Amino acid sequence: MIIGVIEHDRGKLNDLSLQMLTLGRRLADQMNVPLHALLIGEAARPLADGLGAYGVSTVHLAQDDRLDEYAPEAWAQCVVELISAAKPEVVMAAGTDRAHEVLAHVAARTDLPMAANCTEVRPAETLEAPFELTRVRWGGSLLEEAQLTGTVKLLTVAPHAVAAEEVTQAFGGVPAVAAPTFESFSPNLADKDFRVRIAGRVEPDQTKISLADAKVVIGGGRGVGSDEGFKLLEELADLLGGTVGCSRAVTSLGWRPHADQVGLTGVRIAPDVYIACGVSGAIQHMVGCKSAKCVVAINKDPEAPIMAQADYAIIGDLHQVVPAVLEAIKRVSSR
Amino acid sequence: MDILVCVKRVPATGGKITLTPDEREIDTRYASFTISPHEECGVEEALRLVEKHGGTTTVLTLGPAVAADQLRDAMAMGVQRAILLQTDGREWDPGETARAIVEAIEAQRAAGHNFDLLLFGNEAADTGDYQIGIRVAHALDWPCVTGVKALEIKDSTSTNNGSSAKNGSSAKNGSSALCRRESSGGWEIFEIDLPAVITVKEGINLPRYPTVPGRLKAKKAPIETMSVQSNENGLRMVRLKLPPAEGQKGEILGRGPEAAPGLVEVLQKLGVIAS
Secondary structure (H helix, E strand, O other): OEEEEEEEEOOEOOHHHHHEEEHHHHHHHHHHOEEEEEOOHHHHHHHHHHHHHHHOOOOEEEEEEEHHHOOHHHHHHHHHOOOOOOOOOOOEEOOOHHHHHHHHHHHHHHHEEEEEEEEEEOOOOOOOOEEEEEEHHHOEEEEEEEEEOOOOOOEEEOOOOOOOHHHHHHOOOOOOOOOOEEEOOOOOOOOOHOOOOOOOOEOOOOOOOOOOOOOEEEEEEEOOOOOOOOOHHHHHHHHHHEEEEHHHHHHHHHOOOOOHHEEEOOOOOOOEEEEEEEOOOOHHHHHOOOOOOOOEEEOOOOOOOOHHHHHHHEOHHHHHHHHHOOOOOOOOOOO | EEEEEEEEEEEEEOOOOEEEEOOOOEEEOOOOEEOHHHHHHHEEEEHHHHHHHOOOEEEEEOOOHHHHHHHHHHHOOOOOOEEEEEOOOOOOOOOHHHHHHHHHHHHHOOOOOOOEEEEEOOOOOOOOOOHHHHHHHHHHHHOOOEEEEEEEOOOOOOOOOOOOOHHOOOOOOOOOEEEEEEEEEEEEEEEOOOEEEEEEOOOOOOOOOOOOHHHHHHOOOOOOOOOOOOOOOOOOEEEEEOOOOOOOOOOOEEEEEHHHHHHHHHHHHHOOOOO
16 A cells, blocks of 8 residues: 655645645556555545545554654654554655654664655556665756665655646546545654754734745845845835845845855745846755746846746846836835 | 864765766865865854853764865864864765764764764755764764754853763753754754754854964864774765756846846746736
C-alpha cells in the first residue's frame, strides 16, 4: 500500500496534502495497491471522511493525548509504527516545511533514503528495484531525474506539481469511496518523542496584508537605489491596495526587512499582478514570483533577465516611470 | 558555548542556469561559488552567540578541495576553526553526508572538542534535501528544531567550565534554546535543552561582510582536512534538466514615462483598477 501522511494544524487541513494524495492515488493505481492515509492526533479525526473522495480506502488515526500540539519526533514515531505494522511500499507527504521535517525524522529513524519535492514518480517492476523520479532543485528552476532506493520509498510531493483532483473526476467514473475504513491506533510514544513540541504561538496579524496572500505586489530591486526610494513603491502599492516586496539584494543592503523578500529563501507570492521595479530577475527571485498571474517589469536595462520573463515590460528608469504611472492611475480613477 | 556550523558550497546562480554537456552539473565555468544562503546566516548566528555568551566557533563542509574557499569565507567573517571533509567532487546522497558529518563530530569529540550546538541551514539552495540536520541530530540523539528565524540561548546559572567528554558535550548543564519559526504568517515557539541541532533560515540575521584583516588572516589559517568516501547512495541523481521554457513573453509596453498609460490599460484589463 501507499500511505499518505496528512498535514494539519490542530485539525485544520493543509490543502497541499490533497495534491499529495492525488499523486499518491495515481501511483497506487499504477502499482495496483491501495492508498491509505495517516492522521495524527484526535483533532484530525473529522478530516477522515473527506479523504475518501481522493481515493483513500483506509484512514489510520494515531491517538495520544500529547498529540494535541505538534511535535515532530512524536509525529515521526507514529509514521514509523504504522510502517512496521502495515508494511507499506511507499510513504509520502506534501512538500511543506513541516512534512519535510516529519519525513526526515522518519528517514533517520528507519535509516531509509528520502527524496524531497518530487513532481513525478515512476514505480519499479519489483520492490527491490529503485523508483525513478523527478524532483525540483533550486526552488523549481532546475529539475533532477533521480533513483530512490529503500524497502519503503519515502518521498514528498513538490507544492503545485499536480492539482488536487477528486477520484470521480480523475479516474474514469469509478465511484469515490463515500467513507474510508477507519482504524485508530495508540502509538508507543516515549517522553523523549515530545522533547521538541510547540510551546507557544504568536498568531498572525489579521489586519496586515501578507505578502504571500496579496493580490498586488510591487517589488523593488537594487535599482530602487536606497531605502528612501521605496517610498515611491509604497505609494503605488497603497494606490492599488497591495503591498511591497523586494529582492535579496535589497535585504542584503539592509534597505528592507527580510520578511519583504520574494524568492527562493524568502516568500513565494501569487498575486494577480506583480510589478517588479529595478529587479534584474535572478533565478532565486523568479522562483518566488512564478505563481503570479501577471508579471510587469520596469527596468532601464533591456537586457536584464527579467525583461524576457515578464508578461509586460517597460524600458526606463523606475524613478521616472513609477511617478508617471501614479499620475496616470490617479487620472483614470478621478474620471 | 562551542558551536559547529555546517555549510555547503553552491554556485552563485544569476539570471540563467546552463548545464554541462553530460547534464550532471550546472555549468560553472563563468560562475562564482558561495555559501548556501541559509547556512551563511548560520555562520553569522554562531558568531553572534559566541560574542554574547563566549565560546568557540567551528565551520565544517563536505565537498571537493576547492570547498576550502567557503570555509575561508566563514573564517574571514570570524569563525575560528575549519574542517573540510574532502570528497572527490561527486555529489553525495543526504544520508551519506549526514553519516560523514556524525563521524567527524565523533572524531572531534575524541580530540577534546565537544560541541553544544550544531547549526545547519534549513535546506541547501541547490539540492534542497531538507534532512541532513535531522539525520545528524538523530544519530547523536540530540533534539532538533528546523526552520528557525529567531534564536535565543538561555544560560543556566550553574556553569561547568571543564569539558565533560563523557556526556559528549561541554554544555553548561541546563542551558536551553528558545527557537521561533514562521508558520502561516504567525510564529511557532519551541524551547529545547542543549546540546541540540538547530537548522536556520535566511532572515534570522543579516550576515556581516568579512573585513580585510579577516580575509588576510583566513587566507593563512589552517584547515583540518579529512578524506571521506561515500558507500552507497540511496538517492542517486541520474541527470539534471531545465524545466520547459514558458515561451518568449515580454511584450514591451514602451520606453520611459510615456509607457505609463499602457501599464494602466494592463491593470484595467486585469481588473486591478476600474476601467
